[in-house]
Amino acid sequence: MALTNKEKTIALISNGIAVYSIYQEQGKLPENTTMFDFVLKVIPEEIKSELSPELIDEVFEYVSSAHSS
Secondary structure, eight states, rough: OOHHHHHHHHHOOOOOOOOHHHHHHHTOOOOTEEEEEHHHHHHHHGGGGGGOHHHHHHHHHHHHHHOOO
């Protein structure tokens, strides 16, 4: 079963959040790079139509709550 573009987008957002967190902890991010900016850079152009700030927030909230429980 192939993933839909929305499912691919969610997976990429989740991965982007994880990589952002790791880079932030290691001090490897340029100054003033936000999570939103970072996620926008890692999403391929052909999937960006599925991307929205609300979806990034929703994935971030889910990932954060899943790791804290």
